[in-house]
Amino acid sequence: MSATFEVYEKQYCELSANLAKKCSSASLLDGEQKKQKISEINAGVDQAEALIRKMDLEARGLQPNVKAVLLAKLREYKSDLNNLKSDVKRIASTNLNQAARDDLLESGMADTLAVSANQRDRLLMSTGKLNNSSNRIRESRKVMLETEELGVSLLQDLHQQRQSLLHANNTLHGVDDNIGRSRKIITNMSRRMNRNKWVIGAIITVLVIAIAVILYFKLSK
Known part of the structure; x- marks a missing residue:
């Protein structure tokens, strides 16, 4: 797997977790504080989109078997980012009063955190599965390289045998003459x-x- 992709991936996961926390805290705010928090979240979303674009470009420049695994990861990250965008839009369009904030603190906040936690868990599970697939691909590639080396060795032996047969054939022609x-x-x-x-x-x-x-x-x- 590409080391550059892994760096972008780590940055995205950290940024995604941070944005989820900011969304949860922004839903409790109101007025200018809420606007400022949403502005920070939107800036973070832009950064997350930039990281996804970088990961996409990096993945598409790799070998087909590795690219397929990384693009599958990217689909999970894009889905996670779309969920964050939906949360931001919902928070921005909602004008909560104090009572609503209390209700959200008691129930909605817990639900949001639970949903976010479930999303993170699903993302981590998917990442684990994709990492296992990457390990299997690396093992398959190792076997393929070993097979290729064996094939090259066999071809070299066959070439030497062919040269020996040609030499013997030339000798036989000389004997015939x-x-x-x-x-x-x-x-x-x-x-x-x-x-x-x-x-x-x-x-x-x-x-x-x-x-x-x-x-x-x-x-x-």
Whole structure:
């Protein structure tokens, strides 16, 4: 996860909790004090919106699997901010008198705090689930990187084996060429031996005939 996103996230959570407290206290005020408190809250809401925009920009520049987790977090934070805006509008449009403030102090304040607490709890639960998802994604990414390294190692081994096979193939081609040349030499030698056999045979035949003629003439005398 991005360290920059985590910094923005921490700032937003602290600011959101502070704004919730200010909304609760502003609902008990009246007149100028109430207006001043609402003005402070609106300024804080603007800061919260700026932090959400920064988180959104940071998340969209990350890898798809991490971006999906962070954007899910942002949806929770945007929903929380919309609830704060609704509380501010409700407080700004309500003109409470002393009796209403007493009733709010007894019942409405408790309900508002309970709702805010429930919202914070839901937000924390969602954040915990998203953090677990982030951890699973990191583990999956680790496994993917290990698998990728294994694949690279296998590809290197296959490349070396391919080079060895190519070298062996070249050697075999050389052996084939040598065998071809040897076959030609043997064929030529065989032809020469056959010719020599015929020549020797012819010479022997001539000699035999010559001897027979000589013997004939000698015996006939």
